[in-house]
Amino acid sequence: MSTGGTGPRVDFLPVPNGIDYLSEVVSRLARPDEDVTPRDLKYAVLHLQAATEVLVKARLQIAHWSLVVKDVSKCTKEKYDEGKFESATIAESMRRLVDVVGLPIEKSDSEAVEELGKLRNRLQHWGLQETVALVEKQAASVLDFLMRFVDEQLIPELGEEQIASLQGEMNLVRHGVRKIGHLRGDPPRSLA
Structure with missing residues (x-):
């Protein structure tokens, strides 16, 4: 939170916001199974879905703001900048990453994101x-995708200052994801 003219302000730009959601997911899941409660799983799924949507759309935004908008014929850049628009669905956003931006998203990753959305x-x-077990497996698949996505598709697009500001939290997330894999006996592909 930052302070400004009239008092404290909420200041979550897309990438730090998505990483913050990921941090919340790993804080709930990076514990021994007996310590992970149904409530932890509930919020892990909700926050993981939010992280996915925010990070995928952040990458679309880097390519061009109009890729985030559901129907660009109903939106102007001014409306976009004010947040007065309807955004594309996560499924459409994943499609745009591949078909418009040209990113190499594996079909299994798109399917994992789709299944997480249904679960959410x-x-x-x-x-x-x-x-x-099913909820954890679904979460692990999407966490694995997002860690690779952040490292391969988002971080290279950010400026040095942005990267530096994210490093501490990303290190905590990476450590948490490794711990989840270790606790479950199946480390994610991206960390194996």
Whole structure:
């Protein structure tokens, strides 16, 4: 939070915001299984979905602001800058990363993101009754994708100052992801 003219302000730009969500996910999952509660899993799924959406759209924004907008014919740059627009769905955003930006997103990663979205929808709108193992497996797949995505597709696009400001939290996230893999006996591909 920053302070300015009329008092404290919320200041979360897209990439730091997405990394903050990831930090919350690993803080809930990087513990022994017996210490991870259903509530931890619930918020890990919700925050992981938010992290995915924010980070994917941050990369689209780097390519061009209009790629984040659901229907660019209903939006101007001014409206975009003010946040007065409807953004593309996560599925459409993933498609745009591949088809418009030209990023090499594996089909299995897109499918994992899609499945996480379904899990999040069930959890948030209808309730969720599922095994802990399935929820953790789904979360691990998306965490693995996001760690690679941040390292390969976002960080190279950021300025040195932005990278430096993110390093501490990214190191904590990386450590947490390794710990999750170690606790579950299956380290993510990106960290193996």
